[in-house]
Amino acid sequence: MSLKLDFSILAKPDxxxxxxxxxxxxxxxxxxxWLLAMAVGTLLATLRMSGNRWAEGFVAAYVEVHQNVPMLVQIFLWYFGVPALLPPGVQHWVNAHHSEFLFAFIAVGLCMGAYMSEDLRGGIRSIPKSQLEASRALGLSYLQATRLVVLPQAIRIALPTLVNHTVLLFKNTSLAMAIGVxxxxxxxxEIESQSFRTVEIYLLATAVYLGISLLIMTGGSMLEARFRLKTR
Known part of the structure; x- marks a missing residue:
């Protein structure tokens, strides 16, 4: 018995x-x-390289938790657990403003921030300490030296792994369907359950995810070529 594909279902307006x-x-x-993950990752990487053992301990614990707990569990925790801790007025506001989308992007962003912080930390560690010391000698504070001298170079060094984790973040957004996003x-x-055209619908979904993933990787390769640090 041969399988006949019929993609005409995709042409229906609804x-x-x-x-x-x-x-x-x-x-x-x-x-x-992604914006949340990069902001969190940058903050965590900066704290972990600050030399403060309390900050380093906090970041290490954060990274271990978020890298070892399944992202789906983290999404469930934010969607089902966190609202119960909020005041009734805040709960009502959140529920009225697409709480499933809000908690999904927070959960995914905070989780991937742990991975990106490690990417950035690797980039920071590859930069000679003499650059930070020279920046401090010129009168820059630790935060100024990190923001103006260290981080721009660290991001360029970490671009390949940051791109890989961007693709992972993109693919993991599909987990948000579990809470109704x-x-x-x-x-x-939803379309498959209404039309029973399983193969056609999921082939389309596969093509969309593959196409966007390839676009991200291509864009990342272009950025790597453009901003690669010159070495002698």
Whole structure:
């Protein structure tokens, strides 16, 4: 018995609208989670290289927790657990403003921030300490020297692993469907349950994820070539 594929289902206006809305939501979730992850990662990497043992201990614990607890569990914790700790008024406001999307991007961003902090820490450690010492000798504070001298170089060095973790972050946004975020995977499941065109729908979802992942990796390769540090 041969399988006949029929992609005509994708041409229906309501199906097309669901797919486009799913892609837009997926990209919004990716962008917000990435911004949060980079901000958290930069802060954690800076604290861990500060020389303060309390700060280093806190960051080490943060990284261990977020790297060893499944992201889906972290999403569930934020969506089902955190609201119970909030005042009733805040709970009502959050629920009225797409709480599932809000908690999904926070959970994904905080989790991936742990990975990106390690990427940046590796970049910082590869920079000679003499550069930081020279910056301090010129009158810059530790934070100023880190922001103006160390971090710009560390980011360029860490670009390959940062790009890899950006792709991982993008793919992990699909886990948000578990709490009802209507991103691409959620839309694909809804369309499949209505049309029973399983192969066609998930082939489309596969193509979308693959295409965007390849775009991220291509863009990352271009950035690496553009900003690669020159070595003698």
């Amino acid at each position: 199906v097309t609208a669901q797919i486009l809305n799913g892609v837009v939501t997926m990209l919004e979730l990716t962008a917000l989670a 209507a991103e691409m995977t959620y839309a694909a499941r």
